[in-house]
Amino acid sequence: MKKNMTFNSLNSIIDDIFLILRDNNISESENLSRIQVEQWIHQYRAYLIKQDLDKGRDINESYVQTIGPLHISKVRNCPTDGYNYKSDEELPKFIDLHFGSGLICVKDLDGNLIQVGTETKAKYQINRKYTCNDYIAYLKGNHLYIVGPEHLEYVKIDGILEDPTSIGECFDRDDTPYPVPANMIPTIKDMIFSKELNLMLQMPNDTTNNSTNDVKVQ
Structure with missing residues (x-):
């Protein structure tokens, strides 16, 4: 039986990014890998946490x-x-x-x-x-x-780890809440879209999810 994903798990954040990117239609022919999106999420999480804590603010328990x-x-x-x-x-x-x-x-x-x-x-x-x-x-x-x-x-x-998944078997991409406060997740997504995926949003999209790559311009 497929497990239900925890809200704000790593996989749910990745799915949200793909859904937005492809207008709620994740194509089987999608060239962008989930691994790449995951790495962006880790990188921007680390950047935002460092930016926050280097200002001398208290450590948010969600980071830990x-x-x-x-x-x-x-x-x-x-x-x-x-x-x-x-x-x-x-x-x-x-x-x-x-x-x-x-x-x-x-x-x-x-x-x-x-x-x-x-x-x-x-x-x-x-x-x-x-x-x-x-x-x-x-x-x-x-x-x-x-x-x-x-x-x-x-x-x-x-x-506070650079890559939260490096903790090993204790981290489940479906069932473990991603270690950031909920209000930081939209910022991470926005940074990925603006800095990594901006050009991709302007490209044609395979809307039929088949091998012929039928497209429309977004």
Whole structure:
């Protein structure tokens, strides 16, 4: 049985764009691929979010996705450095912001927050008088690293991803709401039409949905 699409899912946004582009008639001979439209949606979402957050505004919860539980493995255990852990898997790419990355927070499985910092800050954490026993996490390359006083095995990450689908099986193009507020979706569509599809709207359209490409001028 075909699943019903969630309002404002990725596939429903793509379908809306095709319906508008082809006057509510999606032709089987359509040359524009859904993959290309999907990439435009991701790109303009990232652009609008960056524009919004670089102005210092609060993070809208609709932007945020959760990764995990994420398994981390010990890479070093030194009495002077504490435990040093690294995520087993590479992380998806977070959106690049003026003040840092789109990595918002790291938590253990009990929901306790783990401080997010830099590799340099993590190296000096063990020597800090009041926070030497606190965990600190940082990104390096495509992995998450955590330094702390005792054993950890799994964590969860909240963040803003450049490509929301890169979260893996947790993202369903039909059933997962696309991670933007509803009022941003018309802006994304408008930007795609004005910047990517403007010329296509002026081209002849196959209105009979057959192999002969019968057309009318819009």
